[in-house]
Amino acid sequence: MSPERILDTAAGLFAQHGVNAVSMGEVARAAGCSRATLYRYFSDRHELHLAFVHREARRIGALLAGETDLADAVLAAVGHVRARPELLAWFGAADAGTTAELAQSSEVVGALGLGAAGDPDAARWLVRVIVSLLIVPGRDGAEERRMVERFVAPAIGRRR
Template sequence: MTGDWLAGGRVELAGERILDAVRTLVIDLGAGTVGMAQVAEAAGCSRATLYRYFANRQALYVAFAGREAAQLLARVWRDRPLDGPDRAELLLDGMTATLAEVRRTPHLAVWFEPANVGIVARLSDSSEVIDELVAVFVARLRPELSAAAAHRLGGWAIRVMISLLTLPLPSDDEERALLRDFLLPFLSESGLAVPPS
């Protein structure tokens, strides 16, 4: 491997470079088959360097999921208004746009193929970054909730979205109806009460 991989100010970029390698590999090989040696080779670093940044494949996948979730939410929600008379429709549009963005992004869609359901289940339970992103989002929608209630509601919202990605309904209209009837009431300010923790 290259001896100067971290030289010349690359220390800050090393983690990103490794995660970029994961993105490429999951498209080429599938999420469940990417190993640490392949990631190190694709990133142009030694395995020892890779393990300095990520203790194991689970930690690597959690970091990748967190980075990609942050980028996804920024892409979909950055310029999307959440206030106004049609707030419920705006939220529904955003949720369906999030599902569509995952499905059309190759390095994200691959994670929701049937062979990778177990990996996604483990990631959804272990990514503090994703939990925090969604809890902040929910707190923005429902400022009256306690931090613990926003966190619980965010975790449930993630599970709903993941279930639709892994087991999609036959049509976009059916998914939208499900989101409208069973998730939107909890996310909207005028929605159902979320019990305090």
């Protein structure tokens, strides 16, 4: 049993039940491992959540690496999350608080924001913008693009 397989199993459970509704025992059962094995890799649910969010932020960050326009990068990040139920689950009403807390960890900020923003404060703010768009979406994609181009891109500047 690998930590990646456990995270993959947790992803399916998050999509089905919501993030905070999934217990460590449920993850262990679904992954086909003992709770002792699960706790060997993740000391508690918070650590499991953190590992999952970091892994997915790195994946999305890698997908965004080729984006040269800040607005395109922000909207692509939002689109990648919306396309995957196991990621979108993190932005529902019951799980948004957990997501907001984890979104400001250094690995998430580094994977999603720092490359686009150029400095740590701007990166943290950029990740907050992405989380905000996912928790409280615009009326449609055109409105979200207008808002990002009008307010976010000028505040942070173009990608370097």
